[in-house]
Amino acid sequence: MATAAKAAAIAELTEQFRNSGAAVLTEYRGLTVAQLTELRGSIREHATYSVVKNTLTKLAANEAGVTDLDEQLQGPTAIAFVTGDPVEAAKGLRDFAKANPALVIKGGVLDGKPLTTAEITKLADLESRETLLAKLAGAMNASLTNAVYLFAAPLSQTARVVEALRAKVEQEGPQAGAAADAAAAETAEADPAAADEAPAETVEAAAAADEATTDVAEGGDDS
Structure with missing residues (x-):
């Protein structure tokens, strides 16, 4: 990737980290294009789902002040950047992972604080803000x-x-x-x-x- 393109990608990811209340990192290896499209649609109201490059994401996360993601940025990675209700986004990812085991939730961050896979599952078990x-x-x-x-x-x-x-x-x-x-x-x-x-x-x-x-x-x- 050319330097200018890398810089643009890092800038975009940095903005996504800064403008998101939460981010959930997943491994998508084994999912088809149709399944990825389905996943994006299921959480569209609360989050965007993007396949990312680990090296660029590490740089962007550090630029945005988000730390402790290095261990999770291994292997094929896609991130759900949450701009809506984090509980509903977590529910959507959890439910999709149950139906499609190829989706693996690796961890994430909520309001700048790191989340483990177990903590994201607990978040998904909460009632939504509307409820x-x-x-x-x-x-x-x-x-x-x-x-x-x-x-x-x-x-x-x-x-x-x-x-x-x-x-x-x-x-x-x-x-x-x-x-x-x-x-x-x-x-x-x-x-x-x-x-x-x-x-x-x-x-x-x-x-x-x-x-x-x-x-x-x-x-x-x-x-």
Whole structure:
């Protein structure tokens, strides 16, 4: 390869290392052109897959500040430069390697730190960013729904009692409400849960008693 062509190749690889969040080195010996095309297509959304020359790649990696790749740059090498989700890229490579054993994952680098083959496999076993965000959103939504229910339920019950109070006063006056109020209080004291399930008449009567007390207080102020 001419010097100018080598320099251009090194510059391109250097940019790929710098612009990629991760890079996975593989050995592709034994894969057909059709299989390589299939592999490129399977990870295209998250990475580009390129056959490289080891010597030039070592120079480019050093230029980009990526170290500890020399041992992996042996034999026929192709690199998946990851520009998308590294988890999804690792999954794609792992799954393809399972179906096509000729593809061997040799190692890689993630955010400047070297990765072993085992670490790349662990990376592939993680859930994708989209899945994690979806689960987080679901958890937050569930928490908000529960919070709204806890706050809204007491307010709703209070509103029903107030409405019953007004209706009872209009229909029967304060005396009937006062008697029912005592019965409702005894029920709530004996069994707080039963108070929430009390018949509508009891709730309405208790509400009426409350209104009667208010009326008396207001009447006292007028005098």
